[in-house]
Amino acid sequence: MASFRKRGSYWEYRISYVDRRTGKYQLKSKGGFKTKKEAELAAAAEKIRIEERGFAENGNETITVYMEKWLEVFKRPAVKLNTYLVQERTVRRNILPRWGNYRLKDITRTEYQGWINELREKYSEGTVRRIHSIFSSAINDAIHEFGILRGNPLQKIKIAKDESEDAGKIKFFSVEELNRFLAVCVPAKHAKYQHSRHYTALFTLLARTGLRIGEALALTWDDIDLVKGTLSVNKTLIYPLNTDPRVTTPKTKSSIRIIKLDPETVRVMKEYRLNQKETILRYSFKRSELNLVFHQQDGRWLRINVVREYMKEVCRRIGLPQLSPHALRHSHAVHLLEAGATIKYVAERLGHASIKTTEKYLHVTQKIEKDALALYEQYVR
Structure with missing residues (x-):
């Protein structure tokens, strides 16, 4: 439900809604509109976004809940089945055990870089890059598609290169x-x-x-x-x-x-x-x-x-x-x-x-x- 009020020379909308996962009421407001009509149009658009994404506001969603919906909504319909299965398995085996209980907004670049360094001690450069790519892509969608996060802390992460003699070499028989x-x-x-x-x-x-x-x-x-x-x-x-x-x-x-x-x-x-x-x-x-x-x-x-x-x-x-x-x-x-x-x-x-x-x-x-x-x-x- 949306309500509107004038504060000084500008209009503000307030939207109350029930979070579909927690069952609790949430409130979202925004002001600065010159006319009530502008506020009404903006409120209508925001209500649609809330309904479409179904996520908690401002990055309060847990990584587990977010990643599960991200895979279902963005990945399954868009990629080949085998590609989806690789991504789903990577999320379940590598990402969720470490980050599943975190909220989106709780991830810090420093902690994430430390995790990447730990992964690099166990896995090849290519494997770590695949894990990072999937996670970073999901966070980017949280920003640009769902609008529930403002920045991506997973950017500019350094992944140690594989310096071994056979690294990156194509293996074949003479x-x-x-x-x-x-x-x-x-x-x-x-x-x-x-x-x-x-x-x-x-x-x-x-x-x-x-x-x-x-x-x-x-x-x-x-x-x-x-x-x-x-x-x-x-x-x-x-x-x-x-x-x-x-x-x-x-x-x-x-x-x-x-x-x-x-x-x-x-x-x-x-x-x-x-x-x-x-x-x-x-x-x-x-x-x-x-x-x-x-x-x-x-x-x-x-x-x-x-x-x-x-x-x-x-x-x-x-x-x-x-x-x-x-x-x-x-x-x-x-x-x-x-x-x-x-x-x-x-x-x-x-x-x-x-x-x-x-x-x-x-x-x-x-x-x-x-x-x-x-x-x-x-x-x-």
Whole structure:
């Protein structure tokens, strides 16, 4: 309810309302309006803002209450599900345990900087920057979207850089290392399912197409044309925390693409398609109702963490760096560029939204520079 009164030459409005979380009455007032009409219009606008945001005034909201609503109102509708889940998990695991009981206005730059310093002792620079980015973004919205905070104490925070030798380096296999790895991606000597070759096919496909692991695990046989030698990427598999896996649209619009398969990959996938049928019959596996290219014994999707651990085990077995499946995507990009492929082609093949993402691979190999200088020397002779 709004009331108005004239104080001297100016008008003032007063709005009383019930806070929806505490059930207590709140009062908001503002003066300095030249006419009653101006005060009425301003009061009407403020009532709308109060109803929309539903937060306590002047930063009295607790971080827990604010962050939960911020995620629901601003993040869930605006970003891909997987991105939202990463942000939600970061808030729940990292931000709320430390700041949940604080009010928004209680955060100080000094205390926050100390917390960032503590995080940096436990986590990598990239992880700390992600945590900070999410929290700072939420505080900015408290200022500019909800109007419940005047300033952002999280600005100009210093995050110690990672000075280690491998910091920021793209991890990939050389051609020789990749060939060694793929040659032993078969069941170990005493493994239960000796006949299965699904890991051979999976890692070969990742290494020779640059697919993301989620894109590969979401594939059905309908997505692969082994006659034309093409593969369609139109979905990806994600594993939301504590819920069943689900298939969703790819990371970006540019991720939807058709990839040309080289003859060796076509050969491997043809052999695997036959091997998959034989394996299902031999071990009484359940057939995939979704016609999945890669699946578990029960016909459901392979789990990303299981694939990751298997890859590390193979790397340990033959003395290679213990890289993740994403390193096979990096390897494919580097090998394409070393072979002379253009940046534009590699960007389109990998489904990068920007060529700038692809350009990072130019800095990880000396072969490109060496070949370029050799071509230059030959040209100017």
